[in-house]
Amino acid sequence: MQKQRQIDELKAELVRVKNRLRYQERTAREGPFGLSTPSSKIPMKANSLLERQQRRGGGKPGHPGYGRQAVHTAQAEPLEMIRLPDTCPHCGTRLQVLGSRRRALIDCHPVRMIRRLLRLQRKRCPRCHRTYHARPPGALPKSLYGNQLLAHVAVQHYVNGLTLGQLERQTGVGYSSLVQAMHGLARRLAVVPLRLRQEYRQATVKHADETGWRTDGQNGYAWLFATPSLSLFRIRKTRSAQVVHEMLGRKRLPGVLIVDRYNGYNRAPCRINYCYVHLQRDVKKLGAEFPDTPEVQAFVAALVPLLGQAIHLRTLRLPLPAFRQQAQRIKRDIEAVVHAHASHPAIQNIQNLFRQKAHRLYAWTLHPSIPADNNLAERELRPLVIARKISFGSQSDAGAHTRETLMSVLLTLKKRTPDLQPAFKAALDALAENPKHDPYALLFSLNSS
Numbered sequence: 001m002q003k004q005r006q007i008d009e010l011k012a013e014l015v016r017v018k019n020r021l022r023y024q025e026r027t028a029r030e031g032p033f034g035l036s037t038p039s040s041k042i043p044m045k046a047n048s049l050l051e052r053q054q055r056r057g058g059g060k061p062g063h064p065g066y067g068r069q070a071v072h073t074a075q076a077e078p079l080e081m082i083r084l085p086d087t088c089p090h091c092g093t094r095l096q097v098l099g100s101r102r103r104a105l106i107d108c109h110p111v112r113m114i115r116r117l118l119r120l121q122r123k124r125c126p127r128c129h130r131t132y133h134a135r136p137p138g139a140l141p142k143s144l145y146g147n148q149l150l151a152h153v154a155v156q157h158y159v160n161g162l163t164l165g166q167l168e169r170q171t172g173v174g175y176s177s178l179v180q181a182m183h184g185l186a187r188r189l190a191v192v193p194l195r196l197r198q199e200y201r202q203a204t205v206k207h208a209d210e211t212g213w214r215t216d217g218q219n220g221y222a223w224l225f226a227t228p229s230l231s232l233f234r235i236r237k238t239r240s241a242q243v244v245h246e247m248l249g250r251k252r253l254p255g256v257l258i259v260d261r262y263n264g265y266n267r268a269p270c271r272i273n274y275c276y277v278h279l280q281r282d283v284k285k286l287g288a289e290f291p292d293t294p295e296v297q298a299f300v301a302a303l304v305p306l307l308g309q310a311i312h313l314r315t316l317r318l319p320l321p322a323f324r325q326q327a328q329r330i331k332r333d334i335e336a337v338v339h340a341h342a343s344h345p346a347i348q349n350i351q352n353l354f355r356q357k358a359h360r361l362y363a364w365t366l367h368p369s370i371p372a373d374n375n376l377a378e379r380e381l382r383p384l385v386i387a388r389k390i391s392f393g394s395q396s397d398a399g400a401h402t403r404e405t406l407m408s409v410l411l412t413l414k415k416r417t418p419d420l421q422p423a424f425k426a427a428l429d430a431l432a433e434n435p436k437h438d439p440y441a442l443l444f445s446l447n448s449s
Contacts, residue, residue, distance in 0.1 A: 026288060036281065071104035113149070113172050138425075140188065140432045145173070145181050147428035153178055154185060155421045158406045159414060161383055163390060179399070186402040188431065188439065193408045195440040196230050201248060203227040204255045205370055208247075208265060209377035210239060211385055214393030215400045222388075222404075223247075224381050231380055231411040235400040241267045256363045258374050273363035275374035279353075280307040286346050299347045302337045306330055314368040327365035380411070413443055 031037030047053075059065065073079075087094055120134040138147045149171065156162040168175045200206060206227055213222035213235055220237040225247050236243050241264045248257075253270040260278050287300035309330050318326065338354035354361060364372035384407075394400040410424065417423040427442040 022291075030288070071106070076104075111152070111170055116146075135432065138429055138432065140184075140428065141435055143181075143184065144177075147425050147432060149173070150181060150185055151421050151425040151428060154182065154406055155410060155424065157182070158403065159383075159410050159420065161386060161390075182406065183398060183402050186405040189405055189409050189443075191438075192440045192443060193232060193405055196232055196408060196412060197247060199230055200225055200227060200232055201253050202255070203230075206255055206257045206270070207374055207377040208244070208257060208259050209374060209381055210243075210262075211381050211388070213384075213388060213400075216394070216396055220393075220400075222381075222384055224377050224384070226377050226380055228376065229412070229415050231408060231415070233384070233404040233407045233411075235394065235404045240264060244268050256370050258371060258377075260374060271363055272360045273370065273372070274357065274360050276307050276311050276364075276372040277375065280304055280311070283307070283350060286350065290344075290346060293344060295342065295344050296347060299337070299342065299344075299350075303334070303350075306334050306337065310334070310364060310372045314364075314371060318368070320368070323368050324365065331362055331365055409443065416444060 028043055031042045081100070084095065118136050120136060122131060122133050124131045139145075140147065140150075143150075153167050153171070153173075156167060157164060162170075164175055164178050167173075167178060171178075173181075206225065208223070208225050210221045210223045213220050215235065215237070218237060220235065221239045221243075223234040223236065223243055225232040225234070232247065234243060234247065244264055244267065248268050248270065250269055256271045256273050257265065257268050258273050258275060259265040259268075260275050265272060283300055283303050287297060287304075290296040310327075313323065313326055313330065316323075316326075334354070338351045340351075342348055342351060364370045394403060410420065413423060414420045424443075427439070430442045431437055431439060
């Protein structure tokens with residue numbers, strides 16, 4: 001009995017060592033976060049397949065080329081004539097004129113601050129005794145900085161990710177002055193996110209996601225609520241469902257909300273669809289965790305391709321009847337896999353998820369406009385994650401509020417106009433002409449697509 005007890009202990013120890021070794025091998029191969037590890041952090045990337053190495057890139061024979069595009073006359077500055085000297089630089093003989101040829105050239109002006117001194121005329125009406133003051137063009141009331149500078153700094157910082165330190169060196173305006181200018185701009189546009197929230201609530205397809213964000217050294221979260229035509233950010237100290245209620249309210253709303261499986265979204269007052277990319281990743285993790293279990297490998301091999309088909313079905317651009325037919329077929333195949341008998345506990349956990357949450361898994365079968373993934377929100381959160389890695393969050397509650405306001409305004413405007421900075425400046429100019437105008441109407445009434 002002592003020998004048998006020793007054998008059992010050694011077997012158990014061998015299982016633990018094998019599991020530990022398998023974990024270390026997976027970490028060395030896949031990175032610290034398994035299948036969720038970004039490609040930049042994978043320790044050892046596998047070489048591409050031989051057939052991919054032999055595949056030649058570029059356009060195929062007969063494919064229309066995409067060479068240098070001609071500059072249209074309407075888009076160009078006035079035509080310039082570049083002249084040659086009258087005599088030959090080699091022998092001094094007078095040159096004969098052979099005409100000219102056109103060449104397109106795209107260039108840019110360096111960012112340079114212009115300091116202007118204006119004299120604003122004052123006039124008085126002798127009849128009604130009212131005094132009028134000329135307004136400085138392109139500047140908000142009581143603002144030291146012109147709208148061109150404000151638009152440039154806001155777009156470069158909150159959209160393109162340049163730090164305020166880089167913009168300070170670029171513009172020559174002090175860091176604190178830029179911060180105060182952005183705070184003032186956010187206060188003038190504070191009503192715009194409230195109007196965008198009403199649009200978001202009535203949208204047919206809604207996306208939501210969140211990521212960590214520190215404010216004044218305190219842990220918190222940055223929330224994104226997005227549709228294909230708008231983006232709304234909220235920076236809060238909590239990850240509870242009260243933020244979802246703040247954005248969506250409590251009355252029943254139309255449309256579908258696409259999210260991961262975080263419980264905070266479960267009380268949303270509209271239909272929910274879980275992201276299939278997260279589900280697919282969990283199933284793949286199951287296969288990596290039990291590589292020597294045939295039942296698990298068969299389950300993974302059956303379910304992963306079906307989830308991939310559901311994700312990519314809308315990209316085929318099928319007619320609505322054909323789309324619904326294919327969607328129902330994929331749905332039946334998924335249900336057949338998740339309702340099949342399984343004895344492995346890990347498989348049963350995945351199956352129970354599909355069985356118990358079936359009402360939150362198949363909204364994508366209704367229409368091609370409803371995606372089966374939450375990639376839109378994931379992609380839009382990425383610049384904010386990069387900003388968090390650079391700046392470590394916001395230094396104050398006022399800075400967090402300014403960021404959420406200006407990012408909501410600018411990223412929504414970016415979705416609705418091809419030229420973000422000129423459109424934003426035009427709205428600020430109109431607001432400078434009449435501060436009583438509705439900023440929402442100035443930003444989106446003429447720029448909505």
